[in-house]
Amino acid sequence: MLSGTNVPPGATVARLARDGLANPFSSLSTGTDTSTPPVTITNDSVITWLWETNYWLQSLTNGGGTVTGAEIWVRSGSNATVEAITNLFYYFTNWSGDVELPNTNDAVYDVTMDQPRTLTANFDVRLAPMLTPYLWLAGKYPDTNDFDSAELDDTDGDKMKTWEEYRAGTDPTNPASLLKVTDLVILTNRNAFSWSGVVGRAYSVYRSTNLLYVWPPAPLTSGVSVGTDGPVRFHDPDFTNGPLYYRVEVE
Ligand SMILES: [Ca+2]
Numbered sequence: 001m002l003s004g005t006n007v008p009p010g011a012t013v014a015r016l017a018r019d020g021l022a023n024p025f026s027s028l029s030t031g032t033d034t035s036t037p038p039v040t041i042t043n044d045s046v047i048t049w050l051w052e053t054n055y056w057l058q059s060l061t062n063g064g065g066t067v068t069g070a071e072i073w074v075r076s077g078s079n080a081t082v083e084a085i086t087n088l089f090y091y092f093t094n095w096s097g098d099v100e101l102p103n104t105n106d107a108v109y110d111v112t113m114d115q116p117r118t119l120t121a122n123f124d125v126r127l128a129p130m131l132t133p134y135l136w137l138a139g140k141y142p143d144t145n146d147f148d149s150a151e152l153d154d155t156d157g158d159k160m161k162t163w164e165e166y167r168a169g170t171d172p173t174n175p176a177s178l179l180k181v182t183d184l185v186i187l188t189n190r191n192a193f194s195w196s197g198v199v200g201r202a203y204s205v206y207r208s209t210n211l212l213y214v215w216p217p218a219p220l221t222s223g224v225s226v227g228t229d230g231p232v233r234f235h236d237p238d239f240t241n242g243p244l245y246y247r248v249e250v251e
Contacts, residue, residue: 052076055076057080057119058071061123064090064135066085079110081111084109088138090126092107092121096119100112129151155172156174156175158176165177168198168201169200169201178196180196190236191246194233194234195248197224197230199225202223202250206220207220208245209240223251
């Protein structure tokens with residue numbers, strides 16, 4: 001910004017540049033409202049400013065974490081350092097976007113600002129061995145930090161391990177919350193039974209005539225879902241005489 005144009009003798013002019021303006025020729029890499037010293041005009045004068053190119057360093061995040069060192073103007077050709085700060089129960093995976101190779105897997109990352117850059121820090125959730133997120137386990141068991149063991153427990157005694165309850169969408173701290181068959185009806189023209197469904201889960205139903213054999217690879221039906229938590233009713237009109245066994249699986 002130029003103030004004091006068409007100035008009378010004795011007046012002063014000053015160059016002002018505000019960090020964050022869209023003008024890429026600001027000579028300022030940091031700070032706000034910095035200006036050159038005022039210049040006193042005593043006669044007809046020409047003032048030429050030597051603008052230096054600066055590039056904007058932008059950061060984004062994907063997942064659980066933040067970035068420090070970005071959202072600044074950096075003088076062209078200079079290095080900048082950003083750092084990915086990982087939230088609890090997450091881990092940093094890599095940088096993406098306007099990256100320089102290699103080193104995109106290091107949380108502390110130096111880049112040469114020879115162009116505007118937008119860097120995305122990617123984070124992912126930490127998982128126990130059976131793929132239960134630490135974050136979910138921490139919500140259920142706030143008094144432990146041994147989540148690898150916690151997912152193998154059955155703390156509510158309902159015969160479902162914690163990692164199984166995570167996959168089923170049930171509560172591992174509530175013995176009334178579990179995946180189970182809730183009723184079975186044998187009619188003249190079909191078998192029917194229900195199980196406890198959870199929103200956001202999909203179920204497959206298998207049928208076998210003998211538990212000593214492996215379950216058939218193809219389910220009777222799959223992709224069964226519910227709009228609200230509650231019983232899911234399944235009808236099997238194509239049954240044979242003799243014992244039949246059904247299995248419900250969370251996909
Ligand atoms: Ca339970």
